[in-house]
Amino acid sequence: MSLEPQAQMRKMSRRSFTWAGIAVLTGFGSLKWLASRRDDAGTGWVFRRVLSSNEGLMRDIFYEHKLVPTFEEKDITPERINGVDGMKGTFDPAAWRLRIEQVDQIAEPIELTLDDLKKMPRTEYITEFCCIEGWSVIQKWAGVLLIDLMEKYPPSTTTGEKPDPRHSPEKLVPYVAMLTPDEAYYVGLEMEAATHPQTLLAYERNGESLLAPDGTVRVSDHGAPLRLIVPVKYGVKNLKRIGTIRYTSDRPKDYWAEQGYDWYDGL
């Protein structure tokens, strides 16, 4: 015998609404659970793992050395200045040296002056600089390609072979750390980003030296005397005053990745 339609509907409603209630509670429970996980560098460990998994996937899916678009002079947009971490104390540009340190500092660090760098092949391009906060600018940069520097002062390999950064970057130690001279700001790059053919150690912006003409630091500046331009990363990775470049086997600490941001920040 079949139930009256109304009674049949009541029965179905009871069952469905019970399930709906369970689903709502599970949903809210899951969100609360997600939001209250043990902290891992400024974010919950679940989020941290998801960020790392996303990184792994993206590094697998995309060709990491794919060239970024370059622009023409007419495309240059007004500058924006954001962040002075690592450039707050007094600084003497004349005493500045770029330090290159090997893994675990097995070899003596190399020290280069700005003039040493300027004697190396100069590269100039116009690229889009993307800030993690959402804005982007198109600017012209000139300097030494990191890959050119690495060819001359290569990191050691994990295999013990002779290093060849341009052709076999996968055999090198996996990371590069960069620190400001005061070590107050620091970023880490995976080797694919460091060996990207457009990763630049810039000493000029829009045709002007990053240092003022008299050799001092500009008041409102974009970093000087040497800064990193790594177009495949958000602006936060584009260290504004490079003091040390360190080749390393361990994932380097990263200023913003310690504060809940993604370590990878790849674009």
Added chain:
Amino acid sequence: MKVEKKHPLAIRWFHWLNFPVLAVMIWSGIMIYWANGVYHVRGFKFFWDGFYNPSMPQWLPSWFPSSMHGGHRVFWSLDSRLAEGMSWHFLFMWLFAINGLVYVLYLAFSGAWRHILPKRTWIKDSIQAIWDDLPWRKVKQEHREYNGMQRVAYTLVIVMGLGSLLSGIAIYKPMKVYTLDRFFGGYDYARMWHFALTIGFCSFFLVHIVQVVRAGWNNFRGMITGHILVANHEEDRDVA
């Protein structure tokens, strides 16, 4: 009266999963957008400034909880939470994309797309549906089949979802998929699209809620149980 099937279980799952997932995407997305004022929309900026910025004149009544409540941030204060916003956004993007993709596949393979795809007469049907829907016209709506406007809305929202997904990818990896960025008019415009579509979803939601309330309990219950009660005048005709 008789009980009639309306929404299959799969459709109900896609629908009710999408609701909280999209809500989290919008909530975390606003945290990301408001990390910097560069993309502010005039009216919205005023709204949010009034909401979260204590230095702005508060237009909300004093009894309304402010973003800083007893020294603790409450969930709707969305400023200075960029890292948090990104954490949520880059987890829930997977759920949003997968749920949407499975929904579209389901529509395609079950044949359910026939219920929502606009017909060739969609313009005429939509105008008719809007006309019939005017509150002072007491037209008894036939709820068996979606009307022209519903078909347009339910198809459009899928296209919008795809737009959000693609513009999202364009923003997420602009140096890897710059061809896609160019399709949207560049990196900046991809962000604009992404945000405009979000406003689109919010508008859809508002209209949807109003229409669901107007359609009544039987219709809403249909989205939970999958069944509605219908008058069986057809059955009567059969008997007669």
